[in-house]
Amino acid sequence: MSRFAAAVPGLHAHRARELFFGQGETPDGLVDAAILDSWRRCADQRPASARVGFNIHDRSRVEELRGRNALLIRDFEATLGLFARVLHESGFHPVLTDAEALTIARFTDPREASGELYEALQLGCDMSEQAIGTAAMNCALACQRPVQVFGHEHYFEANAAFYCAAAPIFDPAGQLVGAVNLTKHREGREFGAISLAESCASAIEHRQLERLRARLTLRMSWSANGESRNATVAFGADGEVLGMTREARRILNPLGLPLAMLSFESVFDGQYGQWLELLAQSGRPLPIRLNSGLFVFIETRSGAPARQPLSMPRATAMANVGQDAPEMGDPEFAGRFRIALKALDKGLPVLLRGETGSGKEVVAHALHRQQPAGPFVAINCAALPEALIESELFGYTDGAFTGGRKGGASGRIEEADGGTLFLDEIGDMPLALQARLLRVLDSREVARLGSGKPRPVEFRLLCATHQDLDTLVAQGRFRADLYYRIAGYTLALAPLRERSRLADLFATLARDGAGHPGGLTPEATALLAAYPWPGNAREALSVLKRAALLCEAAEAISAEHVRFALPPAAVAASLPAIAPAQPAASTPPASLSALEEQAMADALRLTGGNLSRAADHLGVSRSTLQRRVRASARLKQQLAESRG
Numbered sequence: 088m089s090r091f092a093a094a095v096p097g098l099h100a101h102r103a104r105e106l107f108f109g110q111g112e113t114p115d116g117l118v119d120a121a122i123l124d125s126w127r128r129c130a131d132q133r134p135a136s137a138r139v140g141f142n143i144h145d146r147s148r149v150e151e152l153r154g155r156n157a158l159l160i161r162d163f164e165a166t167l168g169l170f171a172r173v174l175h176e177s178g179f180h181p182v183l184t185d186a187e188a189l190t191i192a193r194f195t196d197p198r199e200a201s202g203e204l205y206e207a208l209q210l211g212c213d214m215s216e217q218a219i220g221t222a223a224m225n226c227a228l229a230c231q232r233p234v235q236v237f238g239h240e241h242y243f244e245a246n247a248a249f250y251c252a253a254a255p256i257f258d259p260a261g262q263l264v265g266a267v268n269l270t271k272h273r274e275g276r277e278f279g280a281i282s283l284a285e286s287c288a289s290a291i292e293h294r295q296l297e298r299l300r301a302r303l304t305l306r307m308s309w310s311a312n313g314e315s316r317n318a319t320v321a322f323g324a325d326g327e328v329l330g331m332t333r334e335a336r337r338i339l340n341p342l343g344l345p346l347a348m349l350s351f352e353s354v355f356d357g358q359y360g361q362w363l364e365l366l367a368q369s370g371r372p373l374p375i376r377l378n379s380g381l382f383v384f385i386e387t388r389s390g391a392p393a394r395q396p397l398s399m400p401r402a403t404a405m406a407n408v409g410q411d412a413p414e415m416g417d418p419e420f421a422g423r424f425r426i427a428l429k430a431l432d433k434g435l436p437v438l439l440r441g442e443t444g445s446g447k448e449v450v451a452h453a454l455h456r457q458q459p460a461g462p463f464v465a466i467n468c469a470a471l472p473e474a475l476i477e478s479e480l481f482g483y484t485d486g487a488f489t490g491g492r493k494g495g496a497s498g499r500i501e502e503a504d505g506g507t508l509f510l511d512e513i514g515d516m517p518l519a520l521q522a523r524l525l526r527v528l529d530s531r532e533v534a535r536l537g538s539g540k541p542r543p544v545e546f547r548l549l550c551a552t553h554q555d556l557d558t559l560v561a562q563g564r565f566r567a568d569l570y571y572r573i574a575g576y577t578l579a580l581a582p583l584r585e586r587s588r589l590a591d592l593f594a595t596l597a598r599d600g601a602g603h604p605g606g607l608t609p610e611a612t613a614l615l616a617a618y619p620w621p622g623n624a625r626e627a628l629s630v631l632k633r634a635a636l637l638c639e640a641a642e643a644i645s646a647e648h649v650r651f652a653l654p655p656a657a658v659a660a661s662l663p664a665i666a667p668a669q670p671a672a673s674t675p676p677a678s679l680s681a682l683e684e685q686a687m688a689d690a691l692r693l694t695g696g697n698l699s700r701a702a703d704h705l706g707v708s709r710s711t712l713q714r715r716v717r718a719s720a721r722l723k724q725q726l727a728e729s730r731g
């Protein structure tokens with residue numbers, strides 16, 4: 088899709104029509120390529136000025152179609168219920184079509200729509216290209232990706248009154264089964280309908296997947312080009328792949344092999360049985376390498392009730408209960424932790440900064456435990472779909488929107504009253520909500536959506552982010568006033584590679600996290616300390632769990648166990664630099680940075696000098712890698728060589 092046409096739907100439609108219909112030219116870049124292809128097909132059939140009516144199948148055909156697609160319809164209705172408020176406010180009318188573009192379900196009452204739209208919302212309406220010309224649902228089905236069609240981008244002039252956006256739906260085996268389509272009169276106010284349609288289709292696909300009788304349903308998350316991605320894949324009893332979502336297909340099955348040819352071991356670098364056990368024990372996302380080399384985090388996806396997945400999976404703050412500060416392997420941390428406590432005591436918010444996996448959530452729990460009055464309410468701003476975040480945070484009143492729960496619902500901010508509100512990944516909060524949050528923080532009052540009556544709330548505020556908020560502020564993606572408001576005190580967590588007392592942290596993680604009472608040998612500790620830990624404590628915990636699986640409970644984890652548990656590429660590429668027998672004391676601190684540099688050089692070489700991909704591979708941000716390259720002549724040279 089042309090980036091411009093996507094950003095400003097329909098803006099160039101008149102010019103594109105002039106070129107296409109008037110001069111027989113190709114209006115490249117002015118409309119989405121999918122629309123242009125459709126225009127070409129339609130032009131072979133009928134002139135754009137032809138009269139179009141909606142062709143509606145008879146009731147028995149509609150019943151037969153609905154019976155055949157009963158589960159899909161159920162998933163559509165359940166999913167749309169979650170988006171009810173935002174749909175209602177936006178004025179869009181959602182329908183579900185089958186793979187032939189016949190309408191088999193709708194979500195709103197067609198009587199709320201006027202004129203031609205009323206017709207278009209009838210069950211059994213034929214929305215195919217042959218019947219109604221270019222429209223979002225038939226384009227989305229034809230090109231198998233989300234498409235929006237605005238006003239005069241519709242082939243028939245008679246349909247220029249509409250704005251529609253649609254996304255295709257695939258079943259867990261990757262078959263196209265239908266499309267979600269959102270339509271309204273185009274004079275309505277603008278709205279991000281295409282991403283809403285895509286979110287609906289993706290939520291339907293997740294529901295389909297959850298119905299499979301899977302032994303293990305995994306949620307994978309990773310970041311690519313600075314954006315976080317996630318996907319779901321289901322495995323049977325022996326690790327065979329039962330189904331996956333479209334994002335999962337992109338990274339696990341790029342060649343489009345039949346599902347029967349895929350298994351856990353063919354896609355991940357690990358053994359199915361071992362990972363089943365690790366995942367059951369951890370209850371937290373664990374890093375794993377794909378056979379393609381990409382590093383992702385995986386966690387078990389449970390059939391949790393609707394509200395639950397919106398909040399982050401809570402870490403049972405396993406370590407250090409009753410102690411002042413958690414053991415972080417950093418002698419300076421305890422002092423900073425005490426200052427953070429004082430700040431909270433004085434009513435100042437605390438901002439936790441640190442790389443992914445560095446322990447921000449563990450610290451948040453620990454801070455709450457020191458003054459454990461009231462609930463600990465955590466919200467992961469990155470995990471909430473933008474359409475739901477507002478009602479999740481602020482709650483809503485009875486009747487605030489169609490499909491809302493009877494009696495309304497309290498928001499998470501209200502639930503934190505008297506306790507601690509933990510806003511994780513605050514850097515991912517949409518700008519519009521930042522303004523609302525700021526108002527709550529200033530007034531200490533929260534009003535549910537649909538109600539003018541604010542209620543007073545009192546809570547300690549903790550926020551966390553792995554992003555550089557200064558940069559986000561400079562880029563206009565984070566409000567400066569909110570930044571100052573939440574950063575009463577900033578508690579920075581050093582990345583693991585910069586902590587100087589790692590032996591204590593490894594011992595704690597092994598004992599409390601991996602449940603291994605036997606400790607570690609000094610050689611094992613030295614080997615661990617030499618690894619640069621791009622995934623920080625989360626990765627360290629996962630490695631220790633893997634190592635602990637290999638030895639008896641009373642036995643100390645040895646260098647051999649660690650070597651097995653560390654990522655194979657790290658052992659092969661860098662860790663032989665410290666021989667197994669080399670004593671811990673003789674590992675000069677400088678070698679740590681040399682090891683990191685080696686890993687970075689390897690990543691640059693492997694990715695042909697692509698900084699984003701190399702950073703993804705290493706699990707660090709692009710800016711971190713760029714900074715290191717700028718500071719190192721060796722890396723600069725490697726970058727130049729890799730780019731040839």
Ligand SMILES: Nc1ncnc2c1ncn2[C@@H]1O[C@H](COP(=O)(O)OP(=O)(O)OP(=O)(O)O)[C@@H](O)[C@H]1O
Nearest residue numbers: 371406413414415443444445446447448449624625
């Ligand atoms: N000091 C620690 N003691 C015990 N466990 C820890 C410690 N630090 C981190 N962990 C463990 O490492 C994992 C990651 O920690 P946590 O979720 O707190 O990191 P985070 O910085 O919040 O990560 P993210 O930015 O990805 O949300 C968790 O399983 C946590 O239990």
